[in-house]
Amino acid sequence: MTERLVVSPSPHWKTGKTVPALMLDVVMALMPAVVASVVFFGWKALAIILTSVSSAVISEAVYEKAVKREVTIKDYSAVITGILLAMNMPPGVPLWMPAIGSAFAIVIAKQLFGGLGCNFVNPALAGRAFLMAAWPLHMTRDWLAPGFFGGVDAAASATPLAVLKGASGGALPGIWDMLLGNRAGCLGETSIIAILIGGIYLIWKEVIDPRIPLGFIGTVFVLTWVFGKPGAFFQGNAVYHILSGGLFLGAFFMATDYVTSPVTAKGRLLMGIGCGAITVLIRLWGGYPEGVSYSILLMNLVTPLIDRVVVPRYYGWKGEARKEKAL
Amino acid sequence: MRRSVFYDFIKGFIEENPTFRLVIGMCPTLAVTTSVVNGFWMGVSVIFVLVFANVFVSLLRKVTPDEIRLPVFVILIATPVVIVELVMRAYLPAMYEILGIFVPLIVVNCIIIARAEAFAFKQPVLNSFADGLGIGAGYTLNLILISGIREFLGTGQITVGSFRFPAAPFFEPAAVMLTPPGGFICLGLLMAVLNVLLARRERKAKAQAV
Numbered sequence A: 001m002t003e004r005l006v007v008s009p010s011p012h013w014k015t016g017k018t019v020p021a022l023m024l025d026v027v028m029a030l031m032p033a034v035v036a037s038v039v040f041f042g043w044k045a046l047a048i049i050l051t052s053v054s055s056a057v058i059s060e061a062v063y064e065k066a067v068k069r070e071v072t073i074k075d076y077s078a079v080i081t082g083i084l085l086a087m088n089m090p091p092g093v094p095l096w097m098p099a100i101g102s103a104f105a106i107v108i109a110k111q112l113f114g115g116l117g118c119n120f121v122n123p124a125l126a127g128r129a130f131l132m133a134a135w136p137l138h139m140t141r142d143w144l145a146p147g148f149f150g151g152v153d154a155a156a157s158a159t160p161l162a163v164l165k166g167a168s169g170g171a172l173p174g175i176w177d178m179l180l181g182n183r184a185g186c187l188g189e190t191s192i193i194a195i196l197i198g199g200i201y202l203i204w205k206e207v208i209d210p211r212i213p214l215g216f217i218g219t220v221f222v223l224t225w226v227f228g229k230p231g232a233f234f235q236g237n238a239v240y241h242i243l244s245g246g247l248f249l250g251a252f253f254m255a256t257d258y259v260t261s262p263v264t265a266k267g268r269l270l271m272g273i274g275c276g277a278i279t280v281l282i283r284l285w286g287g288y289p290e291g292v293s294y295s296i297l298l299m300n301l302v303t304p305l306i307d308r309v310v311v312p313r314y315y316g317w318k319g320e321a322r323k324e325k326a327l
Numbered sequence B: 001m002r003r004s005v006f007y008d009f010i011k012g013f014i015e016e017n018p019t020f021r022l023v024i025g026m027c028p029t030l031a032v033t034t035s036v037v038n039g040f041w042m043g044v045s046v047i048f049v050l051v052f053a054n055v056f057v058s059l060l061r062k063v064t065p066d067e068i069r070l071p072v073f074v075i076l077i078a079t080p081v082v083i084v085e086l087v088m089r090a091y092l093p094a095m096y097e098i099l100g101i102f103v104p105l106i107v108v109n110c111i112i113i114a115r116a117e118a119f120a121f122k123q124p125v126l127n128s129f130a131d132g133l134g135i136g137a138g139y140t141l142n143l144i145l146i147s148g149i150r151e152f153l154g155t156g157q158i159t160v161g162s163f164r165f166p167a168a169p170f171f172e173p174a175a176v177m178l179t180p181p182g183g184f185i186c187l188g189l190l191m192a193v194l195n196v197l198l199a200r201r202e203r204k205a206k207a208q209a210v
Helices: A019-041 A043-066 A077-087 A096-113 A123-134 A136-141 A160-165 A175-180 A192-204 A211-227 A238-243 A247-254 A265-285 A292-309 A319-326 B005-010 B026-031 B036-059 B066-091 B093-102 B104-108 B110-120 B125-155 B180-209
Strands: B158-160 B163-165
Touching: A019 A043, A019 A077, A019 A192, A019 A247, A043 A077, A043 A096, A077 A096, A077 A123, A077 A247, A096 A123, A123 A136, A123 A292, A160 A238, A175 A192, A175 A238, A192 A247, A211 A238, A211 A247, A211 A265, A238 A247, A247 A265, A247 A292, A265 A292, B005 B125, B026 B093, B026 B104, B026 B125, B026 B180, B036 B066, B036 B093, B036 B104, B036 B110, B036 B125, B036 B158, B066 B093, B066 B104, B066 B110, B093 B104, B104 B110, B110 B125, B125 B158, B125 B180
Parallel strands: none
Antiparallel strands: B158 B163
């Protein structure tokens, strides 16, 4: 081995954080939501999660073997993609759907663009968008009414967002049920408390930046409060809007993906606000009842632009000089 | 250096494959490839127009002033397009309904103007004829391949007239394959596969040369 001089830009200060350690933190943070999904939707939920995770890990290994790249399944990133995709699926879907969705997410959205760190959109959300476009009926109809451990009612059940939009009848569940997760919805999005536990853990461990989830949820809250009720301002059911759908899951676990979110503090706030605005746009005036996943995908695409706009101030430069430099 | 007429024909399939190597004529490639039958008729129309235009551009290349060659090309291309359009409307009205605007749009299809400008304008008639036939046939095969994959995955079976394969879909068709994103995904993957195969062949050739 010859000694090599490593030339790299600052900062040169290193923390002990490594990719697998960070990823493991995210996996740990997702566990409350995983447990909640199994509690409310029974073993079917566990089967979907396991299928999705194993499909993600196997596709990553097979693809990397096939193109003779280093096999990176031990860094847990494929595991996270698998869990997140499962969390984004209705509990009644057939098991081949998470399998195909995860394979698509890993191979098409992640590996073909160069693997971890090079994907331009969040792989799990790309997988969800693909499934949504490929089998829309399964993705929008296979809801189950929640019950404790296998007490799941097989009858289709309306999600609170569909009820809010007037797309389907039925009564809204109480706030307490919404917080706990006792309502129809995708696997991992129903239990706000479980997601919050994981989210706060990630913020405490400094894995994610609170600006994105706070900006995201805050924007949705304000906009749905102002515009939520047709024909009247400031009367929208904002509390319901932020608690329903995949907002908390998306805000804490998917919009905060390092690879596809801006690197500066200001940029991250912009990312959160942008996601919130697009979500509200889709929820209130768009064709779908839920807009969280598409809003994050869209903001993923403009992340490089955000990074260009909010160039951090050069150390020692002020006002005008900075502007000149930024151009 | 004059290449053989046979080479000018055969190069349209792999080396100068219009869709995957030259990446021209993408608009109809993505738009009409939702079923094999559509792809086939689109391809046949393009073969006819391409051969017709190539032959006439080549015939007139010595008397066409450089300055006005593009208007001349356009007239030479528009003529066979109108023929195709009228014939199709008369004998295949159902297909004309489906292909619709993409038939008249062959006039501005890059493949045809590119072959006129880059090939037929400088080459003898026979070579131009072979080039048009080869590129057109390569294009038709691409359309059939892409539309075959998209139709199979998107509807669960391939339907040609009353022939269906498989007789009934054995999986739940993925509607996305019939939409534009499905077209792009399919095209991108096929292009990647062809690039990998060609790169491998080149490496082998180099290794042998050494």
